[in-house]
Amino acid sequence: MTVTSTMMDDFQLTVQNMFWHGARVHAEHEVVTWHGESATRRTFAETAERAIRLTNALADLGVEQGDVVATFAWNNQQHAEAYLGVPCMGAVLHTLNIRLFPDQLDYVIRDGGDKVIIVDDSLVPLLARVKDTLEVVDHIVVVGDGDASALGRDVLRYEELIADASPEADWPDVAESDPCTMCYTSGTTGNPKGVVYSHRSQWTHTFGASTGGLGVGTGDRLLMIVPQFHANAWGLIYLSWIMGMDVLQPDRFLQPEPLAAFIAAERPTFAAAVPTVFNGLLQYGQAVDIDLSTITACVIGGSAVPRSLIDAFHERYDIDVVQGWGMTEMSPLGTVGLPPSPSMDWHEGAEYRAKAGRIVPGVEMRIIGEDGEELAWDGDAQGEVEVRGSWITAGYHGLDEDTDDKFHDGWLRTGDVGVIEPGGYLVIKDRAKDVIKSGGEWISSVDLENEIMAHDKVVEAAVIGVPDEKWDERPLACVVVADGEEVSPAELVAFLEGRVASWWLPERWTFVDEIPKTSVGKFDKKVLRGDNDEGRLEIAVVD
């Protein structure tokens, strides 16, 4: 005899399902937006009604299921409303990265097929840089009443638009595999590539992020520093919404002074941040007395957090750093760096906090060696990290054939090289394209950079591989020295001795004014490599 499921297996896992939960169950929670000295606050019930009004206004403008509505915005009330409303009407939210270079922005607006762009008035000048591109967009909706004349066309005003719209939801049924939101990768090589999340991926990612244990929960007040245009806002809009966490939005006030004022006024319990902004806050706090006492933990992603910063936050502010690792293609969460037990002693636990993190349930992960075989989780065997799961991308928008090298038997190749320790903790060693292959062994450019940056006189260091007759490839260290300081290659080599394996020690050194960065603030090694190929880097050699 064979039995069959009696469950509601056709119940669709959608943002609509999450929308109604937060709107009704957590109606009293709030979204708070900072204006530099004061805040606007709206309950989830009010936010939900405004999101519904937005969907009706957009429908009146001709937006239909599957159409793309873009945002060009800071973290604020209206941006949250777009996250909630646009998917519920069956349209697709495309969060434009405001830091894209104009040619990239032009590309993604056209490639995404954006029909409407919602733009903050404070960002109109930035968007106006691609004024000609906007001819392909039907409507521009400006948040705020600031000057929009730089766009050279008629615009709609967000608040007027939603004030006139119905507060009753009139949404089509959406299927869980329908498109929902859309984000472009930062594109360190070639054009940015579009990732289109489905309702199903957002639903499972949100529940997975909770189960993966970021450590946030009902009643928390989340300081949302990570940009909403960055990798699906780490899923935090939907997570806050269904778990009942207040969302504190800093808008454009990310400088240490107004941010500290926001924190003092609104008393977040938890922060989500990129290292640069939080590091800025820490520096500022050395000069000025700031009150971070309400914040118990901070989830940081986007780039690795050094142990020294983890310790500094704990010791000076009693803030526990939680690292997350992932990427736009992963919605983005793949690992969370919590200790295996909450009762673990701080110093022991901090070892775990310094890793990329532990695999989140729902994500399947493996590491693949150079000859294509799966490697052991022994903390030693190093290979490319591959992932699969319901919130991992299987391709890129409009690029069916060009991206075969990004996938491997149904798994996403992350392009990161790492080891997995027993217990499922991932440690990232390098980007696959940055790893240096010297005499058949791998040198981690990231580890080497961290050790060089541990020198007092070094501000930044990037290491790239350069061709070598004997070893195939050897490291070239590109160093930025602190203002008014001097340091010789020989001095740095001496400093590194004992800190890294002797065969890692770079012979080639170059000193630069700054390390070139991508639009999301990562070291742009492509430029360094180009500069080297073109002979623009002056290289000193040390034996």
Added chain:
Amino acid sequence: MTVTSTMMDDFQLTVQNMFWHGARVHAEHEVVTWHGESATRRTFAETAERAIRLTNALADLGVEQGDVVATFAWNNQQHAEAYLGVPCMGAVLHTLNIRLFPDQLDYVIRDGGDKVIIVDDSLVPLLARVKDTLEVVDHIVVVGDGDASALGRDVLRYEELIADASPEADWPDVAESDPCTMCYTSGTTGNPKGVVYSHRSQWTHTFGASTGGLGVGTGDRLLMIVPQFHANAWGLIYLSWIMGMDVLQPDRFLQPEPLAAFIAAERPTFAAAVPTVFNGLLQYGQAVDIDLSTITACVIGGSAVPRSLIDAFHERYDIDVVQGWGMTEMSPLGTVGLPPSPSMDWHEGAEYRAKAGRIVPGVEMRIIGEDGEELAWDGDAQGEVEVRGSWITAGYHGLDEDTDDKFHDGWLRTGDVGVIEPGGYLVIKDRAKDVIKSGGEWISSVDLENEIMAHDKVVEAAVIGVPDEKWDERPLACVVVADGEEVSPAELVAFLEGRVASWWLPERWTFVDEIPKTSVGKFDKKVLRGDNDEGRLEIAVVD
């Protein structure tokens, strides 16, 4: 332009996915089984290997995809292995309730189509009561080496079976809508009805239970008192597995003395219990000094926990009670009774702990009035609770047509009557069939029972509706008086005055030796009603 999802939307949400996560990421966690004075412990890695061996052994016995493998067992190591292994091989785990009456057990074994039964040696005598039924079962596998001759047939021994089987998983691909596990309702009316969970329902329920915030997390040690044969074990096997919580299994040692010894030896941090067992522990603790100091919280479900018990656990043992509400048809979780903020003062928070709980994300809920319309979430409007979602049943095994009255436009009618308060807290007022409709108004039999049981001399009280010429229906109170005590109906009416509305005060009273109970320990009002119809209850009337 219309975009489509780029995600791995065909990645299947299955128990296999959860299995590999726990087996690899939480390999060091453990399942501990109590033997009364000592324990057996197996890591998740060992448990996973044993579960794989079980699947290979079952396959050798002829078990195929969609076949039903039943358990008749206490909470122990082997039962956990069956939960993990059987679904992964594409078969269906049917957890038989060991407290079923023989005719019910006969019915569910035949109706479920059980091909194999795994039975604890200590339960052989109970299973032998349906010896003839077992002729339809291909194989009986006995856990332990105790006497099994009462079954009157050849049996296999669990440990021998798995010792001989391969430790390599050789499982078919399973689809998320494939059947996975199976549980029968307790059947207070008619035959028990089978609910068949799918892989998708188990996956989403597990992640939903975590997100719904039972308050458990990685590193907890879970004392698993709730029987694994009870309502899908509340999903706790899978939840522990993917979150990394040790599972402490009391086997058959549920009496206060050995249970207290287990707790003292194994130091759980969290307990999952039915009220009777935990209440027994509390009573025992009044006479004997017991150490419950490691337990910080206890999730209780199955029947409502009175505020007095919640306060007693907090004050005497510093254990916070968390109620859950749901049913077999709901996998079972629908609500969790945590306060809206973890920082809330105890006394204020305890008000929330005394409710059925807050709606879990993923579950959609509504209350429907007598005329079929949806009622407001105002804490006042009272109606039948209806739910839908990915882990809610849409029907019953083999009963396509007979159960239309259980569903309403795609929603499951829970048969519970309640109110929803602002904030999504459900308060259950009654079973729909037990509510008393007096002069067009509803009297909650549950509220009335609780008020009567608050009287010192009353041990138990059940209230049923009886026909009344003037009011259509009026309450009849059935009371069990404490040993050696006497109390008159007039005295009880006087006690109730001011505690309930005056028109709730029962005129009809009857005194009984005990309230009849169902196989899962709930008041069996069907029997009381029958006794009343047949004139077996002696009724005193008070004006």
